[in-house]
Every structure is written in structure tokens, then in C-alpha cells.
Amino acid sequence: MNGYEVIHEKSPAFYDRFERKDELQQQTHYCPGCGHGVAHKLIAEALTELGLQDRAILVSPVGCSVFAY
Amino acid sequence: MRQLCKGNVAVVKGAVLAGCRAYYGYPITPASEIAEYASLLFPEVGGTFLQAESEVSAINMVYGAASAGVRVMSASSGPGLSLMQEGMSYIAGAELPCVIVDVVRGGPGLGNIAPEQSDYFCIVKGGGHGCYRNIVLAPSSVQEMFDLTVLAFELSDRYRNPAVIMTDGYVGQMMEPLDIKMRNIEAPAKDWAVLGTGESKKNLISSIFLEPDVLEAHVQKLEAKYQLAQELETRCEEYLTEDADVLLVGFGIVSRVLRSTVDQLRAQGLRAGLFRPITLWPFPARELRETAKHVKSVMVVELNTGMMLEDVKLTLNGVLPVEFYGRAGGNVPMAEEITAQVFARMSALV
Numbered sequence: 103m104n105g106y107e108v109i110h111e112k113s114p115a116f117y118d119r120f121e122r123k124d125e126l127q128q129q130t131h132y133c134p135g136c137g138h139g140v141a142h143k144l145i146a147e148a149l150t151e152l153g154l155q156d157r158a159i160l161v162s163p164v165g166c167s168v169f170a171y
Numbered sequence: 172m173r174q175l176c177k178g179n180v181a182v183v184k185g186a187v188l189a190g191c192r193a194y195y196g197y198p199i200t201p202a203s204e205i206a207e208y209a210s211l212l213f214p215e216v217g218g219t220f221l222q223a224e225s226e227v228s229a230i231n232m233v234y235g236a237a238s239a240g241v242r243v244m245s246a247s248s249g250p251g252l253s254l255m256q257e258g259m260s261y262i263a264g265a266e267l268p269c270v271i272v273d274v275v276r277g278g279p280g281l282g283n284i285a286p287e288q289s290d291y292f293c294i295v296k297g298g299g300h301g302c303y304r305n306i307v308l309a310p311s312s313v314q315e316m317f318d319l320t321v322l323a324f325e326l327s328d329r330y331r332n333p334a335v336i337m338t339d340g341y342v343g344q345m346m347e348p349l350d351i352k353m354r355n356i357e358a359p360a361k362d363w364a365v366l367g368t369g370e371s372k373k374n375l376i377s378s379i380f381l382e383p384d385v386l387e388a389h390v391q392k393l394e395a396k397y398q399l400a401q402e403l404e405t406r407c408e409e410y411l412t413e414d415a416d417v418l419l420v421g422f423g424i425v426s427r428v429l430r431s432t433v434d435q436l437r438a439q440g441l442r443a444g445l446f447r448p449i450t451l452w453p454f455p456a457r458e459l460r461e462t463a464k465h466v467k468s469v470m471v472v473e474l475n476t477g478m479m480l481e482d483v484k485l486t487l488n489g490v491l492p493v494e495f496y497g498r499a500g501g502n503v504p505m506a507e508e509i510t511a512q513v514f515a516r517m518s519a520l521v
Contacts, residue, residue: 156369159239168379 115146115155138167176349178316178342179204179246182272183212184349185320186244189356191270192218193243195232197225197251200284201340202274205246226251230258230271237267238376240364242324246272248340249282249290253298259333260299263393264378268327270320271305272336274343275474277501285501286340288423291478294337295451302390304397306334306404307451309422313347319449321356326404328359330396337451339474341424341503397453406449407458411437415444417513418466420459420483422448424503425472431506436513443513451479456486463487470494470516472509474502 132138149155162170176184182205186194194209206222213220219236223229229245236243247255252273262269275290277283292298295307306326308319320336327334365374380386408426411433412418421429426447436443446462448455463469469491471480477495484493496512498504504512 156372157367159365159367161235 109147113143113146113150115150132166136166142167142170172351172353174349174351175346176313176317177204177346178310178313178338178344179274180208181313181316181349182246182320182336183208184351185317186242186270186324187212187216187218188317188351188353189242189321189324190358191242191244191324192216193233193236193241194218194220194245195223195229195236195243196245196247197223197229199248199251199276201276201286201343202246202248202251202272204343205272205274209244209246226254227258230255230262233269233271234258234262234265234267237262237269238265238365240361240366242268242270242328242358244270244272244324246274248274248276248284249278249287250280252290252293256293256298257300259305260297260301260303261378262333263299263303263305264301264389265376266331266393267376268324268331268333270323270327270334270336272320273338275337275339277499283501284340286342286424286503287474287499287501288339288425289475289478289499290337291451291473291475294335295454295479295482303393304332304400304452306330306332306400306453307337308334308406309449309451310336310338310342311423311426311447312342313345313349315449316342317349317351324358325356326400330400332396337423339423340501401453404450405453405455405458407455408445408447408449409458409462410445410447412444412446412462413465414442415465416442416467418444418446418463418469419472419509419513420446420448420469420479421472422451422479423474425474428504428506428509429472432509432513435506435510439510439514441513448479451482454482454486456482459483459486463491466491468492468494470496470513472496472504474498 162168196206198206210220233243233245277285277287310316310319323334380389419429429445433443433445471483480495
């Protein structure tokens, strides 16, 4: 793909492993094929690129992405 | 430092002294002086004043600032408080401290801008959804508008829960001497706050608990806090209750009128006393039960059609006759009017 940089690794803005609340251990955020996960990835990459990781507060909306963390 | 001050202005002075540095609100009569004075004072002390586009926005800005661990407040009156109920439920659910002031006006609907006490159910019983409580303080003077605002910040931080100053158009608008005793008030450390720093990166403010057992545990945790508050935080004032046969019960501006009523009744040979709840929630039930042991009857007076009346009746649980006199629409009874009401009910009262 000309003019595009394809990134295959996980953004360092993501934790390797996030200790989630107990009740979330058995639940998935999104349905197969949902685009929300891609949006999270792009946000994480932008935060890393701009060096904002430790200066950011994420406000999650209502709906499925309420569990964006 | 003694000064002549308006009730609404005293709230802002108390808030600033208590270390509150964030105000989000929308003006409404008869609470507007709070926003006006906050807009002058907060920037001067390095704080933030922001007029939101509505009370719904304002309460959610309060939610955000409270999440970031700063002492934060808003103020409004009846219709604005109706709009804030959803946010207050979220704030209580997420266990965040904040102070909300309700300078109650006439309702329902747009009603009018004159004083009532008709937000009692909405504020004391919780107008929002779910098992939560507001800590509710009811000042009856300009001095208490200041003092109880400071206390409201301390209680809201201690219990990580919204605290509401519920007063009325009279107390908000009246001018009286205010004595400010400067003291150092420090907010507790809030290691749970989301600060946008590396250290607080994993902190999470949320009121969502999808698993039934987990939500129930959360609700029980809140309830344990509320039980503790009921144990420790009830406040009231009594006037000539030791030998009283008739106990008058009223809060806020009504308690000022009832004080004169007690004097008038005593001048006419009837031993009357006054019981004034300062905390509407937790309701001073223990104290009222204790005082009521020695009286023959009780009369509740409110600027509504009988709201705190229900808490008085629950507290006394049928052991004494409880009469009620209420005015609405912005009418505040004169002491003579209530005295006449007491004598008109003599057969029921003594």
C-alpha cells in the first residue's frame, strides 16, 4: 500500500495485561466484526505518537464502549 | 471577621474557604447570586468558574471535576435540581464527593421564584435512580449558609457522596451579619482520583457493575456508608424543649418563625418547644424520639403540603398525635398565624 505505514504490533499505550474487575473477566466488549476495537487501537497509537500517555484521561461513553478500559 | 452578607454570597465564601476551586452551574432565581459571586471569586483564587449551557451539563462537569479529585460545587433551584438528578445518582454511584446547593423556589414546574421547601422529597428522598442518598443540610441563617457549606465539603469528602445544601429563597436572599472564623481546611488525599498522570493511570471512576452479585455488593457497600452517616452525622437544634407539652418541628426559614411562635405560645401559657433538624438526611430521628418522650403532641410546619411530616411520623411511629400546617406558593406564615393554628388545634394537641 503506497503512502501507508502498516503497523502490525500492539501500541505500547495498551497494557500487556489489564487487571480488570472480576465481573468483566468472563465478558467480551464487542461482537465479532465490530469496529470499536479498531477505534481503540487508533486512539492508543495516537496517544503514543503524541507522547500523551501519562497526560490523558479516557472518558468512556454509554453503550458497548463503556468498557473501553 | 464580621460583615453584612447575603445568604447566597455566604455559600460562595464558605466554599472558597473550604478549598473549593471549581464551580459549574447555570443561573436561576433565587439562586443566581451564588453563580454571580462565584464567577467573581473563583478566578481570583485560581479556581474555575464555568457557566454551562444547562444544568445537565453543569452536573456532569461536576462529575468530571470530582473524578479528578478537586473540591467542586454547583448551585441551582427547583427546576435546575430536577435536571441534575441523573448526574447526582451517577456521582453517588461512583462514590464521588461534591456539594450542590438548592435554593428552593415554588413548584412544581416553573412555579414561581418565591421560597418554598417543596424539594424535600426530590433532595432528601433522592430524585435520581437507584439506592443512594444525599447528605442534606438545611441552613436557617446566613451564618449557617457559610458554616454548613464548609461542613458539606467535609462530609462529602468523608463519605465520598454528594452533599446538598437545601435552603429556600428567603435564606438565600436575606442579608444578616456573618462572622467568618478563618481556619485551615485541608481536603483529604484522594489516591483514587484520575489526574492524567502516570501514577493515577490505572484509576477508574465508574458506576457500572453488570454482574448482579457485584452490583449488590456495591449497593451494600454504599448502604453501610449510609448507616454509618445515620449513626454519626445527625444534627439538630432545640429551643425550650425540656418542659414542652407541644413540640413544633420545622427546618430552614420556618424554624426562625417557629422560634417566635414558641415565645408567643409560652406568653399565653402554653408550654411549647422547637425541634429543628439541621441534617434532613440523615434525619435526626434518635434525637427527635428522645425529645418527644416528654411531650404530649407534635406539630410540623413546612413551606409545602407535608413532606418532612412523613419523616416525623415515621420517627414517632404513631406514639404521639402529629398535626401539620403548611403554606405554599411562596407564602411564609407569620408567627401569629402559626400561634392561631396551634390554638385552633388545641383539642388535638393537648
